[in-house]
Amino acid sequence: MDHRRFSQRHFTPTLLASGISSIVAVGSIGxxxxxxxxxxDGQLSSFEYAYPVERFNxxxxxxxxxxxxxxxxxxEGSANGRTVVLMHGKNFCAGTWEGTIEALHDAGYRxxxxxxxxxxxxxxxxxYQFSFHQLAANTQALLEDLELEEVTVMxxxxxxxxxxxxxxxxxxxxxxxxxxxxxxxEDWKAxxxxxxxxxxxxxxxxxxxxxxxxxxxxxxxxxxTWEPEYDRWVEMxxxxxxxxxxxxxxxxxxxxxxxxxxxPVVHEFDQLQMPTLLLIGEKDNTAIGKERAPEEVQKNLGRxxxxxEQAAEAIPQATLVEFPELGHSPQIQEPERFHEALLExxxxx
Numbered sequence: 001m002d003h004r005r006f007s008q009r010h011f012t013p014t015l016l017a018s019g020i021s022s023i024v025a026v027g028s029i030g031x032x033x034x035x036x037x038x039x040x041d042g043q044l045s046s047f048e049y050a051y052p053v054e055r056f057n058x059x060x061x062x063x064x065x066x067x068x069x070x071x072x073x074x075x076e077g078s079a080n081g082r083t084v085v086l087m088h089g090k091n092f093c094a095g096t097w098e099g100t101i102e103a104l105h106d107a108g109y110r111x112x113x114x115x116x117x118x119x120x121x122x123x124x125x126x127x128y129q130f131s132f133h134q135l136a137a138n139t140q141a142l143l144e145d146l147e148l149e150e151v152t153v154m155x156x157x158x159x160x161x162x163x164x165x166x167x168x169x170x171x172x173x174x175x176x177x178x179x180x181x182x183x184x185x186e187d188w189k190a191x192x193x194x195x196x197x198x199x200x201x202x203x204x205x206x207x208x209x210x211x212x213x214x215x216x217x218x219x220x221x222x223x224x225t226w227e228p229e230y231d232r233w234v235e236m237x238x239x240x241x242x243x244x245x246x247x248x249x250x251x252x253x254x255x256x257x258x259x260x261x262x263x264p265v266v267h268e269f270d271q272l273q274m275p276t277l278l279l280i281g282e283k284d285n286t287a288i289g290k291e292r293a294p295e296e297v298q299k300n301l302g303r304x305x306x307x308x309e310q311a312a313e314a315i316p317q318a319t320l321v322e323f324p325e326l327g328h329s330p331q332i333q334e335p336e337r338f339h340e341a342l343l344e345x346x347x348x349x
Contacts, residue, residue, distance in 0.1 A: 008217050035211065037210055037235055041229075042245030043068075044121045046339035047236055049095035050102075053121060056142045059115070061128060067142055068121035069114035072105050080108035082175075083148055084346075085139065087112070087166075089157025090256060091213075093120035096233060096349035097156075100331050105311070109346075112151075114142055118252040126248065130259040140170055152346065154178035157286070157328065158256075159247070164265040167272055177276040178342070178347050181284050183329050185307040186263040192291040192297040198258050205250035205257075210238035221329040223283045261288050269314035276315045277345040281309035281326030319345060 027043070040047050049070065057061075084104050084133035101111045115122040116135050139162075143151060154165030155175050160182020167174040167289045174224040191194060196204075214234045218226050240249045287302035312320035321331050321341045331338045 002192070027274050034213070035213050037242070038239045039243040040236070040239035041243050042124050042234070042240065042248050044093070044240065047239065049093075049121075050098040051095075056114075056145060058138070058141055058145075060134070062140060063123075063125060063128070065117055065123045065125070065138070067114050067117060067123070067138060068094065069112060069142060070097075070101065071146065072101050072111045074105055074108045074110060078108045079091045079110065082108075082346075083110040083151045084178075085143065085148075085151045085153050086111060086113040086161045087153065087155035087159030088115070088119065089155075089159050090119075090253070090260065091237060092157060092159070092233075093236065095120070095236075096332075097336045100339065100342070103335070103343065107343050107346075112143070112146065113146070113280055114139060118256050124245070124248050124252045125330070128255065130255050132162050132259065132263050132265065134170065135162055136166040136169050138167060140173070143173070149173065152176040152178060154180065155182060156180040156331065157183050158260055160184065161263075164268070164272070167274060168265075171273045174274050176346065177272060177274055178279065178345070179276065180279045180284070180313075180331060181281050181304065183260065183286050183288060184265055185304070185311050186287070186301065188288050188290075188293075188301065189261060190264075191293075192299065193261075193287070193293045193301070195261070196257075196289060196292060198254050201257050202251055205241075205253045206247070208238075208241050208250075210234055210242075213237050220232035220284065220286055220328050222333050223281075223325065223327040225333075233332075246319065256302075256334075257288070258266060266311075266314075269311060270316065272315050272317075275317045276319070277342075277349075278308055278312055278315075278320045279317060279323075279330065279335070279341060279345070280304055280320065281328060281330040282308065283324070283325045283326060284289055284328040286328050319348070321345060 023331040051070045051072050053068050054071055072250040088094055094115045097113050104111045117123050153163045153166050161184040167177045186283050284304040285302040290298050290301045308320055312318040326333050
């Protein structure tokens with residue numbers, strides 16, 4: 001095992017459905033987002049990503065599906081021959097990766113960033129057996145269509161769980177795995193978080209407002225800080241809930257939340273065969289269902305200052321980079337510092 005750890009404390013600049021009801025209207029969050037916040041349809045048609053959106057049409061579980069994706073190629077003469085596949089989190093989209101795409105593109109990487117089925121600009125089915133295995137297979141089908149045989153797979157939040165599953169299913173295709181504050185570094189149900197049914201989860205999704213989304217992101221993603229540019233991502237999420245397809249958006253979110261809770265990957269970390277880079281904001285406190293757990297269980301959940309180190313110990317070829325004062329989204333909170341660490345980690349493999 002090669003366990004290399006780089007804490008930011010020692011980091012130097014050179015190291016770096018049936019019965020679906022109508023959606024609750026979006027709430028106001030004061031001056032940060034106007035009362036006439038935008039509403040989007042179920043495929044974010046009028047929400048612009050920073051890069052051109054392409055479509056991959058395929059069949060899955062007897063249904064015609066469409067995955068939106070970004071395919072950003074390096075400038076002629078600057079390509080380094082490597083491709084990074086970016087996997088978004090549950091409250092994120094391919095478009096949310098725009099800063100990371102720019103940094104990777106400028107460094108000579110080709111970048112492919114799909115919106116997974118059930119999310120953002122991709123198909124939101126009424127009936128689908130969501131699993132990380134299925135989403136990984138969908139992604140692999142996209143890569144096969146693009147004739148990409150070997151890639152670095154990078155996942156943030158829920159995308160870290162998906163990237164792990166992809167790497168376990170397709171180890172020969174995965175030259176490197178990168179996880180950015182992945183959820184699922186602990187098994188919440190095994191630790192005592194009560195199960196929530198999909199119907200209960202759906203009702204909770206219907207109650208989401210822009211105000212609630214912003215409050216959650218401020219406390220978890222950005223450690224009680226806020227910058228005006230973060231509002232765009234709140235509007236993106238809240239606009240889907242508030243739009244004409246809000247009930248279907250909520251239903252898909254409930255289905256995928258069940259997937260996240262019931263399909264842990266943490267128990268298989270020791271089977272990862274490729275170099276793995278962990279980029280961890282230590283102030284993150286994300287733990288799915290934590291609010292449902294008894295108080296004595298809650299206090300020990302979502303401790304990323306501990307979970308990152310535990311993951312690095314479990315993964316055979318792990319490099320851990322810690323950002324002690326950052327939260328769940330270090331790539332958005334401090335992009336220059338994050339991308340310096342990312343590019344250093346990619347180049348060291």
